[in-house]
Amino acid sequence: MTATDPAGVVLDPTSAPAKVVLGPEDLHRSLEDPLLSAMTFLNEVTHRFPDAISFAPGRPYEGLFDPAAISGYLDAYREYLERDLGLDADRVRTAFFQYGRTNGQIHDLIARTVANDEDIHVPPGAVVVTVGAQEGMLLALRALFTGPDDVLLVSSPCYVGITGAARLLDIDFVGVTEDESGPDPSRVAEVARRVRAEGRRPRALYIVPDFANPSGVSMSVQRRRELLAIAEAEGIFVIEDNPYGFFTAEDVRTPTLKSLDTSGVVIYIGSFAKSCFPGARVGYVLADQVVRTREGGAEPLADSLAKIKSMTTVNTSALSQAAIGGLLVRAGCRLREANADTISFYRENMRLMLAELARHFPPGSGVRWNTPSGGFFVVVTVPFVADEAALERSAREFGVLWTPMSTFHLDGGGLDRLRLSCSYVEPDRLVAGVRRFAEFVSAMTTRE
Amino acid sequence: MTATDPAGVVLDPTSAPAKVVLGPEDLHRSLEDPLLSAMTFLNEVTHRFPDAISFAPGRPYEGLFDPAAISGYLDAYREYLERDLGLDADRVRTAFFQYGRTNGQIHDLIARTVANDEDIHVPPGAVVVTVGAQEGMLLALRALFTGPDDVLLVSSPCYVGITGAARLLDIDFVGVTEDESGPDPSRVAEVARRVRAEGRRPRALYIVPDFANPSGVSMSVQRRRELLAIAEAEGIFVIEDNPYGFFTAEDVRTPTLKSLDTSGVVIYIGSFAKSCFPGARVGYVLADQVVRTREGGAEPLADSLAKIKSMTTVNTSALSQAAIGGLLVRAGCRLREANADTISFYRENMRLMLAELARHFPPGSGVRWNTPSGGFFVVVTVPFVADEAALERSAREFGVLWTPMSTFHLDGGGLDRLRLSCSYVEPDRLVAGVRRFAEFVSAMTTRE
Numbered sequence: 001m002t003a004t005d006p007a008g009v010v011l012d013p014t015s016a017p018a019k020v021v022l023g024p025e026d027l028h029r030s031l032e033d034p035l036l037s038a039m040t041f042l043n044e045v046t047h048r049f050p051d052a053i054s055f056a057p058g059r060p061y062e063g064l065f066d067p068a069a070i071s072g073y074l075d076a077y078r079e080y081l082e083r084d085l086g087l088d089a090d091r092v093r094t095a096f097f098q099y100g101r102t103n104g105q106i107h108d109l110i111a112r113t114v115a116n117d118e119d120i121h122v123p124p125g126a127v128v129v130t131v132g133a134q135e136g137m138l139l140a141l142r143a144l145f146t147g148p149d150d151v152l153l154v155s156s157p158c159y160v161g162i163t164g165a166a167r168l169l170d171i172d173f174v175g176v177t178e179d180e181s182g183p184d185p186s187r188v189a190e191v192a193r194r195v196r197a198e199g200r201r202p203r204a205l206y207i208v209p210d211f212a213n214p215s216g217v218s219m220s221v222q223r224r225r226e227l228l229a230i231a232e233a234e235g236i237f238v239i240e241d242n243p244y245g246f247f248t249a250e251d252v253r254t255p256t257l258k259s260l261d262t263s264g265v266v267i268y269i270g271s272f273a274k275s276c277f278p279g280a281r282v283g284y285v286l287a288d289q290v291v292r293t294r295e296g297g298a299e300p301l302a303d304s305l306a307k308i309k310s311m312t313t314v315n316t317s318a319l320s321q322a323a324i325g326g327l328l329v330r331a332g333c334r335l336r337e338a339n340a341d342t343i344s345f346y347r348e349n350m351r352l353m354l355a356e357l358a359r360h361f362p363p364g365s366g367v368r369w370n371t372p373s374g375g376f377f378v379v380v381t382v383p384f385v386a387d388e389a390a391l392e393r394s395a396r397e398f399g400v401l402w403t404p405m406s407t408f409h410l411d412g413g414g415l416d417r418l419r420l421s422c423s424y425v426e427p428d429r430l431v432a433g434v435r436r437f438a439e440f441v442s443a444m445t446t447r448e
Numbered sequence: 449m450t451a452t453d454p455a456g457v458v459l460d461p462t463s464a465p466a467k468v469v470l471g472p473e474d475l476h477r478s479l480e481d482p483l484l485s486a487m488t489f490l491n492e493v494t495h496r497f498p499d500a501i502s503f504a505p506g507r508p509y510e511g512l513f514d515p516a517a518i519s520g521y522l523d524a525y526r527e528y529l530e531r532d533l534g535l536d537a538d539r540v541r542t543a544f545f546q547y548g549r550t551n552g553q554i555h556d557l558i559a560r561t562v563a564n565d566e567d568i569h570v571p572p573g574a575v576v577v578t579v580g581a582q583e584g585m586l587l588a589l590r591a592l593f594t595g596p597d598d599v600l601l602v603s604s605p606c607y608v609g610i611t612g613a614a615r616l617l618d619i620d621f622v623g624v625t626e627d628e629s630g631p632d633p634s635r636v637a638e639v640a641r642r643v644r645a646e647g648r649r650p651r652a653l654y655i656v657p658d659f660a661n662p663s664g665v666s667m668s669v670q671r672r673r674e675l676l677a678i679a680e681a682e683g684i685f686v687i688e689d690n691p692y693g694f695f696t697a698e699d700v701r702t703p704t705l706k707s708l709d710t711s712g713v714v715i716y717i718g719s720f721a722k723s724c725f726p727g728a729r730v731g732y733v734l735a736d737q738v739v740r741t742r743e744g745g746a747e748p749l750a751d752s753l754a755k756i757k758s759m760t761t762v763n764t765s766a767l768s769q770a771a772i773g774g775l776l777v778r779a780g781c782r783l784r785e786a787n788a789d790t791i792s793f794y795r796e797n798m799r800l801m802l803a804e805l806a807r808h809f810p811p812g813s814g815v816r817w818n819t820p821s822g823g824f825f826v827v828v829t830v831p832f833v834a835d836e837a838a839l840e841r842s843a844r845e846f847g848v849l850w851t852p853m854s855t856f857h858l859d860g861g862g863l864d865r866l867r868l869s870c871s872y873v874e875p876d877r878l879v880a881g882v883r884r885f886a887e888f889v890s891a892m893t894t895r896e
Binding site: 022026027029057062071093094095101131132145168169170277281282293301304308310312314317318 | 468469470471472473474475476477478479495505507508510513514515518519522526538540541542543544545546547548549579580582583586590591592593594609612613615616617618711712713721725726727728729730737738739740741742746749752755756758759760761762763764765766767768771
């Protein structure tokens with residue numbers, strides 16, 4: 001939207017009421033969190049350097065999207081309502097235009113899809129359709145965290161969306177440092193016990209077990225089982241966020257934590273941003289834990305999340321749900337199969353990224369990187385400080401964008417690391433982008 | 449969505465993980481707030497009694513919606529992007545499918561529309577496009593309320609959306625009791641001073657000056673000016689929420705607080721739910737106050753709200769923005785004129801509601817009501833307790849739905865009052881509904 005959004009909106013002091021001027025101290029402290037501006041930065045850096053090759057945002061590739069297809073999705077959903085659900089014209093109209101059920105309208109299609117794709121079996125009543133995964137995080141945190149002594153555990157380096165949501169709700173968090181296969185379950189137990197020893201309650205662990213953002217690492221099945229056992233033993237919830245799970249380098253599927261969970265500790269957050277398209281802003285939470293009500297009844301935790309949702313967004317756009325619902329109907333609620341082209345695109349891009357890095361940075365170059373088994377992200381270690389100033393130089397002089405890793409580290413680490421996202425660009429741009437990146441690294445490491 | 453949502457989802461204990469059972473004490477205390485369940489109740493009561501005539505929810509009338517029109521809205525927006533903004537095919541695709549600008553994509557169209565319709569003049573950079581007005585409330589509260597001593601003032605009876613959002617953020621609020629023309633500005637000053645005398649800070653007043661939900665009352669221009677002077681003198685922000693302003697009983701427009709505001713105390717929350725359609729879930733906040741940054745720069749308060757939004761929903765559905773954007777383009781950014789049919793529908797329904805009440809309840813009947821000068825809501829005073837039990841009886845035995853007013857009163861009042869919404873039903877159903885309502889009242893007041 002660059003054309004409607006001239007970079008750096010200049011505030012015209014003559015048109016704004018002049019008497020009310022706020023300082024940072026007048027606003028909630030979450031606004032001072034560098035993580036918050038980092039996420040805005042991630043969203044908008046692409047707009048600031050429109051001609052640069054962008055390895056920065058974790059955006060999906062756009063080449064497989066077709067604007068003319070949208071009305072087809074809506075038609076497919078309408079046909080589903082009419083034919084499969086037997087809705088008359090008035091009710092179809094209501095489904096598209098009116099306020100809807102707080103928990104969502106396409107919960108049934110989502111329950112079927114996660115059963116097919118992820119072997120996750122929950123009743124449709126355990127699904128809450130959210131405004132992207134981000135709202136799901138906000139709802140889960142708000143429901144589970146009851147007071148200032150509740151602490152959130154997060155893997156570090158960590159996705160900024162979860163720590164940002166925690167800051168908004170004044171929830172404290174503590175990092176569990178990752179190794180090359182995600183957080184070590186025994187470390188999770190250690191941190192949980194340390195928190196408890198401080199007289200506080202470790203309430204939940206947030207984790208992306210598949211191709212984490214930003215590190216790209218994945219947990220082995222063994223680690224997943226260990227983590228679940230520890231979560232149960234320690235009495236902590238696991239908030240599993242899985243936006244990238246489809247995009248494996250090989251045809252090997254690692255089961256989600258939710259599908260392995262026999263004790264009910266996992267709350268699962270899903271997203272259609274990468275498997276369908278981000279513009280719909282549709283995600284979901286699976287929360288089939290049982291909540292006893294004061295009246296002696298029982299309801300799924302999803303209903304508690306929906307009550308909170310009624311105070312954040314009331315419900316998720318009916319139009320967006322119709323588009324995603326239509327996509328699911330067309331896919332026969334098998335989204336993994338429907339994503340065959342997308343999966344192979346990301347697979348090839350990841351292979352190419354790793355190959356091009358190897359070509360430009362031979363052993364001894366001082367540049368290293370990890371080799372994720374899928375997903376969008378590669379982490380590169382460089383022999384200089386990869387901060388926002390370096391990024392500005394990279395963008396301005398070399399026309400290539402990436403993301404500083406230090407943003408994501410809770411322990412002050414990652415200063416010599418950066419994240420390359422290989423999801424957003426065409427293969428030929430990717431090749432050109434790694435070349436530009438190599439020139440940038442060369443300039444940063446050569447004495448002038 | 450009744451067909452996909454069997455009333456009262458029964459949790460199958462055999463399919464849910466049995467080990468994790470939560471009690472009310474395990475979840476955030478906002479979930480214990482009766483206001484929260486009230487809002488869910490308002491959203492879902494219609495589903496529970498599908499054959500009843502519903503005067504309960506503040507939903508817009510659906511008869512003027514046409515599902516076939518949606519692709520036309522999307523086309524209009526696409527043409528606008530191509531023709532007016534000169535976007536090429538790739539950028540149009542991005543605008544529909546990709547993550548977008550956090551503050552929104554249709555901010556420019558919204559700034560033009562509020563200038564035309566409400567004489568409110570703000571730069572497009574002061575607009576944040578939100579997931580309905582509800583998210584706007586959440587963002588405004590989160591930005592402005594910095595600690596436990598900040599107190600929100602709300603008119604009482606009060607819209608549950610604002611008090612619910614406050615509870616989610618652990619923000620305390622205090623009521624300013626309304627009279628027949630909204631809250632008396634001198635009472636606002638009194639309450640603000642009382643809060644300050646307690647060592648706390650009255651931070652903002654939430655108000656719906658036009659046809660308030662639930663009371664239906666409106667503020668005079670004189671009161672609006674007084675309120676603005678008091679807000680400025682007391683140093684409190686005014687959060688103006690205006691979902692019903694178009695729907696006047698006569699062709700008389702009362703200026704919004706925002707358009708009268710010369711001191712910059714008003715943050716304006718707008719909604720397209722009633723002027724376009726609720727299923728899009730698109731609203732907006734106008735926040736042109738100046739925020740000084742630590743770096744010595746200045747940005748509109750809208751940018752602070754957008755940073756918070758990046759942690760609640762990331763951005764508002766691009767698809768929904770495209771639909772609303774297309775509607776605005778087609779309307780030439782003059783939504784009031786485009787709503788001529790809608791305005792006249794609600795006008796006629798309000799006239800009819802008041803006439804039917806007068807016909808069924810002659811003077812001396814013990815039933816009284818107010819006569820709003822527009823909007824969706826009439827408040828009826830009855831000679832019995834109008835609680836949820838009475839509502840159940842009304843629905844079950846008489847097939848008519850309404851809303852207990854006590855839900856909205858912060859002071860325990862309103863027990864003998866109920867809200868009738870005349871927005872949702874066809875005129876003939878409205879006439880039949882008031883007849884059923886009269887039978888219900890008769891049954892409640894006749895000794896058996």
